[in-house]
Amino acid sequence: MTVLDRETATLLRDAVAKHAERHADGAAIRSRRATLPGPRAAELAEMAQQGWLALAMPEDGGGLGIAAAAVVAEGLAGCFTSDPLAGLFLAGRVLALTGAEPDLMDGLAAGTAQPVLAWQEGPQDFPLPSAKTICAGGKASGGKGWIAGAAGASHFIVSASDDGEPVLVLAAADAPGLVLTQQFRADGSAMGRLDLRDVPVRELARGEAAAAPLRRALDEGSVLVAAELMGHIDRMMALTIEHLKTRRQFGKPIGAFQSLQHRAADMFVRRRLARAVLEAGLSRLDALPDAAAHGMQAARLRARLNDSALWIMRESIQLFGAMGITDENDLGLHVKRCLSLIGWLGNSAEQRRYFMDLAAPGGRLAEGGI
Amino acid sequence: MSGADPDWNGMPEAEFRGILSAFIEDECPAGLRHYPHRFPAETTMPWYRALHRRNFIAPGWPVEYGGMGLTPDRHLIFIEEMESAGTPWLHDAGVRNLGPAIIAWGTQEQKAHYLPKMHAGEHIWCQGYSEPAAGSDLASLQCDGRIEGGRLIINGQKIWTTSAHVASHMFALIRTNRSGPKQEGISFVLIDMRLPGITVRPIENLSGHPDFCEVFFDDVSVGIECILGEPDKGWAVARSLLGFERIWAGSPKRALKVLLALRRQMEERGLLTGDYWRDRLAQAIFDTQDAQDMYAGFADLVRSDGKVGVEISALKIWSTSVFQRLSELLLEVAGSDAVLAGEGASDLLAPYYESRAPTIFAGTNEIHRNILARSVLGLPKSD
Ligand SMILES: Cc1cc2nc3c(=O)[nH]c(=O)nc-3n(C[C@H](O)[C@H](O)[C@H](O)COP(=O)(O)OP(=O)(O)OC[C@H]3O[C@@H](n4cnc5c(N)ncnc54)[C@H](O)[C@@H]3O)c2cc1C
Numbered sequence: 227m228t229v230l231d232r233e234t235a236t237l238l239r240d241a242v243a244k245h246a247e248r249h250a251d252g253a254a255i256r257s258r259r260a261t262l263p264g265p266r267a268a269e270l271a272e273m274a275q276q277g278w279l280a281l282a283m284p285e286d287g288g289g290l291g292i293a294a295a296a297v298v299a300e301g302l303a304g305c306f307t308s309d310p311l312a313g314l315f316l317a318g319r320v321l322a323l324t325g326a327e328p329d330l331m332d333g334l335a336a337g338t339a340q341p342v343l344a345w346q347e348g349p350q351d352f353p354l355p356s357a358k359t360i361c362a363g364g365k366a367s368g369g370k371g372w373i374a375g376a377a378g379a380s381h382f383i384v385s386a387s388d389d390g391e392p393v394l395v396l397a398a399a400d401a402p403g404l405v406l407t408q409q410f411r412a413d414g415s416a417m418g419r420l421d422l423r424d425v426p427v428r429e430l431a432r433g434e435a436a437a438a439p440l441r442r443a444l445d446e447g448s449v450l451v452a453a454e455l456m457g458h459i460d461r462m463m464a465l466t467i468e469h470l471k472t473r474r475q476f477g478k479p480i481g482a483f484q485s486l487q488h489r490a491a492d493m494f495v496r497r498r499l500a501r502a503v504l505e506a507g508l509s510r511l512d513a514l515p516d517a518a519a520h521g522m523q524a525a526r527l528r529a530r531l532n533d534s535a536l537w538i539m540r541e542s543i544q545l546f547g548a549m550g551i552t553d554e555n556d557l558g559l560h561v562k563r564c565l566s567l568i569g570w571l572g573n574s575a576e577q578r579r580y581f582m583d584l585a586a587p588g589g590r591l592a593e594g595g596i
Numbered sequence: 597m598s599g600a601d602p603d604w605n606g607m608p609e610a611e612f613r614g615i616l617s618a619f620i621e622d623e624c625p626a627g628l629r630h631y632p633h634r635f636p637a638e639t640t641m642p643w644y645r646a647l648h649r650r651n652f653i654a655p656g657w658p659v660e661y662g663g664m665g666l667t668p669d670r671h672l673i674f675i676e677e678m679e680s681a682g683t684p685w686l687h688d689a690g691v692r693n694l695g696p697a698i699i700a701w702g703t704q705e706q707k708a709h710y711l712p713k714m715h716a717g718e719h720i721w722c723q724g725y726s727e728p729a730a731g732s733d734l735a736s737l738q739c740d741g742r743i744e745g746g747r748l749i750i751n752g753q754k755i756w757t758t759s760a761h762v763a764s765h766m767f768a769l770i771r772t773n774r775s776g777p778k779q780e781g782i783s784f785v786l787i788d789m790r791l792p793g794i795t796v797r798p799i800e801n802l803s804g805h806p807d808f809c810e811v812f813f814d815d816v817s818v819g820i821e822c823i824l825g826e827p828d829k830g831w832a833v834a835r836s837l838l839g840f841e842r843i844w845a846g847s848p849k850r851a852l853k854v855l856l857a858l859r860r861q862m863e864e865r866g867l868l869t870g871d872y873w874r875d876r877l878a879q880a881i882f883d884t885q886d887a888q889d890m891y892a893g894f895a896d897l898v899r900s901d902g903k904v905g906v907e908i909s910a911l912k913i914w915s916t917s918v919f920q921r922l923s924e925l926l927l928e929v930a931g932s933d934a935v936l937a938g939e940g941a942s943d944l945l946a947p948y949y950e951s952r953a954p955t956i957f958a959g960t961n962e963i964h965r966n967i968l969a970r971s972v973l974g975l976p977k978s979d
Contacts (some may be wrong), residue, residue: 467973482976487969491913494968498910526882548807572974578878579871587868589853591885596859596868596877 230293238297241276252556255306259414263377265594266309266566267302270378278311282318283335289322292446293508296453303457308558309415311580312454313375316343316447317383320394323439326430327396330381340395341381343447344370352448352572353521353580354441361386361393365403365424372570376406376418384420384427394436395427402426411566413559429523441517445524448571449511449525452531455567456504458560459497459531459538465557466493466542469549486545493541496591500534503527518584522594525584529577535564601651601659605667612670616677619650630682632946633805637687637720637762644717653715654691661699662715669892675849678855687759690714690721692844694728694767697784697837710786718732724754724768724787724811725834732963734769735778735831739813741770741785743820743827748785750793750816756957760809761798763789773828784830786822793817803949821913824897832860838959839904845958846911848887854922854947855884861929861944873929880925883918890914906971909964916954916961923947 233247237556245268255265267581273279279437283289295315302308314334320343333339345351347358347370359368366386373382382397382404397404431439468492472482480486507527514520543550546557572580580596588596604612623646628635633662647653655674657663666674690920698710713719714956730737740751750770760766766787775780793816825833867873874977890911898904927934930944938944955961969975 265817312902431937464914467975471977479976481969482978484966484969484978487973487975487978488962488965488972490975491965491968492975495910495913498907499890499914502893503886506889506893526885530886537854575875578875578882581873581881590680591855591859591881596881 230290230297235292235294235297238294239301242278242301243304244300245276246301249305249498252306252559255414255559257551259411260415262408262416264309264410264415265307265413266585267305267307267311270310270337270340272337273311273314274335279314279318280335282315282322283331284322284325287322288335289333291512292449293512295446295450296504296508299450299454300457301562303563305341305453306417306556307413307563308454309339310375310377312447312450313342313373314340314441315450317341317381319443319446320383320430320439323442324394324431324435326394330396333380339377340378341383342373342375342379342418343374343443344376344382344418345444346370346372346384350576352444352576353525353583354444357385357387357392359384359386359422361388361395361427361429364426364428366395366397366422366427367403367424368422370420370422371409371417372571373418375421376420377408377416379406379418382420383430384422385436386427388432392437392440393432394430394440396430397422397425397427401549412443413562413566417565442520445521446511448577449507449524450526451567451571452504452528453508455535455564456500458564459500459535461537462542462557462560463493464496465536465560466490466538466545469546471546473516480545489541489545493538496534496537500531518586519594521584522581525572525577525581528572529574529581532568532577534575535568536546538585539564601664604664605670609673612673613677616652616674617681619652620677620681620683623647623650624683627830628684631684632943632950633803634685634687634759634807640684640686642716643684646687648716653688653717654695654899656901657691657695657699661695661711671895672848672888672892675847676852679849679853685715687720687722689723689759690719690765693723693837693841694721697824697833700836701784703821703834705821706786706824713978719765720759720763722757722760722763722766722789722809724757724760724766726756727753728755731958735768735782737771737782739768739770741772741783743772745818746820748820748822750785750787750813750974752813754811754813756799758808760796760811761806765789766811767824769830769834771778772830779831781828782830782834784824784826784828784833785818787816787818790933791816791818797937799945801949802952803946839898840909841958842908842912843898843904845954846887846891846894846908846915848884848891848915848918850951850954851884851887851915851919851922854919854926854951855880857947858922858926858929861926865929867929876925876928880922884919887911887915887918906967909959909967909972912958913961913964913968916951919947919951919954923951 239277256281257308258265280288281290281295299308318334321327330339330341334341345447366384384395384397386393386395407419408416410416471479473480498544507523511523549555585596624643654663655666655671659665727737742749766789768785768787770783770785772783793814795812797810799808800806862873864870894908894911925946934944
């Protein structure tokens with residue numbers, strides 16, 4: 227698979243940073259909470275124009291792998307959210323990895339189609355349950371939830387079970403028997419719920435050819451979330467350090483108190499660790515063909531980003547004092563966005579379970595053993 | 597030294613591991629394996645010399661000085677092979693710490709005299725920096741050196757000197773000038789411990805081992821050529837070593853060793869079938885492997901920039917904290933067995949004791965937090 231070269235990464239990073247700076251509008255984010263399509267980093271057309279939606283493409287179709295998508299997600303934290311990137315990326319990766327529906331993939335990259343992935347059925351489903359949604363005779367029935375990017379979706383890629391075999395099927399958003407409703411996340415962004423009653427579908431893949439791409443796409447989606455968390459960690463940290471330098475009490479900046487200096491230092495440790503783990507992981511992931519090795523790397527990376535984010539959120543709020551719990555402070559936008567991300571595609575407990583399930587008993591640690 | 601060494605960095609990883617583990621099987625006696633403390637020097641010297649003969653004693657040195665010239669990734673693999681085979685700790689402050697300083701600051705004569713003997717284990721080195729009144733505030737050190745006709749006459753005391761009771765030599769910070777600011781006027785001195793006037797008193801530590809010592813100097817006379825770098829400018833030499841020392845102190849190898857013990861204990865006690873202990877083990881693995889990622893990242897930086905940089909403090913804090921956490925988890929895993937004083941590999945308390953030290957040596961973790969706050973985050977001076 228692709229290894230992102232330094233130059234391309236820098237170009238991409240700069241373009242995303244420019245976009246995020248122009249769109250870092252906390253008031254706009256607040257006003258779009260709990261509306262549809264909700265707070266977003268960019269409209270579809272603009273994301274497509276920037277080339278961000280094509281990143282999910284197969285390598286020979288111009289895709290650049292998870293490392294490139296991660297650069298975009300991380301940078302978009304600068305405008306408080308990367309939506310609707312992750313939802314589309316998940317669907318794009320499933321299409322790319324199964325090789326099914328190339329036209330739909332092209333439409334996604336061009337911003338003219340909006341396929342999203344509907345895999346999850348319960349709150350504890352990560353890493354991957356066997357779907358209760360049934361597909362038989364070209365018709366699917368069941369329920370799906372936590373569908374990112376569902377508002378305005380053109381297609382749903384649905385995981386289901388056909389005669390005990392896993393399948394991935396495609397349903398048009400306007401298909402008969404399909405009902406879409408929305409729930410809102412902590413940051414006011416929408417997640418879709420899908421009710422399917424004998425919905426006509428087209429099969430994309432079956433058996434291992436369905437299960438393996440779905441598994442890998444979820445790993446990659448989980449890493450994409452981690453990359454966005456990194457962006458929020460950096461920004462929360464910057465806001466907090468600035469506050470420590472400017473807020474004065476007892477006749478001095480509060481950052482002169484050694485107890486707060488040590489807490490700031492420990493925040494830095496968490497941030498630096500998260501950065502190291504993210505970069506090391508991204509440099510390896512695309513080159514890990516083995517599903518277990520890929521999953522274990524993704525799980526460890528994501529768990530660290532979850533944990534560091536929670537740490538930085540907690541400490542930032544505390545060091546801001548009462549200002550830390552106001553909605554007016556932009557810190558809160560990052561906090562709520564992190565809360566919307568951490569529990570999706572695998573919180574840390576789920577990542578640890580996933581990791582242990584993949585590990586080979588008795589093997590060497592460095593080679594995925596436990 | 598042998599120019600026939602293979603390309604350690606270029607060969608396939610499995611081959612590299614294979615060569616190392618075969619070497620360990622052949623040369624490192626079972627009785628020395630998985631011992632949680634440091635053996636006396638005479639016990640481990642045959643193993644030290646075997647490493648020397650095979651050119652494995654200085655994995656981090658450049659090849660031209662008899663090192664292996666390993667890349668950070670390979671160095672980690674080297675450490676992992678050594679740790680998982682349970683090879684013993686060595687009295688190796690020389691190759692680990694002083695060697696790179698001599699390579700960087702030494703004269704031709706100093707390099708020719710000291711490096712080969714260090715490599716061969718003929719000289720065993722200890723580090724004489726700390727004094728009773730100069731701990732974290734190291735620059736306030738007072739051990740006195742008077743220059744008299746080409747000789748340096750040393751009087752005073754060092755403390756917490758690891759391996760001083762087995763060392764043949766000490767690299768020490770000595771105050772040779774009292775007129776300027778405290779960082780100026782310190783010389784970096786290479787001292788033969790067998791000289792008259794030196795008294796060594798071992799100090800027993802919590803685990804009951806004499807690992808460090810007090811060292812007293814009473815009119816000890818060394819030649820002026822024993823000063824490394826310029827006289828009075830030893831602080832700069834010592835500082836240049838701090839980087840190496842911090843990478844070493846931040847190495848995840850100690851945590852990795854406990855992780856391997858944890859896994860063994862969990863397995864033996866049949867705990868790996870339940871969700872609870874599996875979750876605790878996963879966390880321990882994440883904490884350790886994440887430290888490895890951070891370590892490898894810093895090691896890469898050193899390789900490309902030649903400098904360590906102040907952010908390294910984050911690695912030291914993380915790795916040493918993980919080491920402590922894992923040692924405490926090991927006690928939990930052991931249940932009431934943890935209260936029993938064991939022996940050798942079954943000494944479950946040993947990692948607990950051993951993990952207390954790295955948060956204190958090589959700059960206490962509090963000092964590293966000060967460094968991060970001031971030098972990395974730019975927070976104002978505290979009072
Ligand atoms: C196992 C071991 C081996 C050692 N080996 C050697 C050796 O071979 N050679 C050698 O020279 N030395 C050695 N040392 C000594 C080591 O370098 C010192 O212990 C260390 O520098 C701390 O000094 P101290 O012990 O005097 O503690 P102190 O400096 O007295 O510190 C006591 C406590 O106060 C805290 N503290 C001090 N100053 C500050 C501050 N400014 N802000 C916040 N907190 C502060 C410290 O973090 C610590 O918690 C060794 C130590 C250990 C534990």
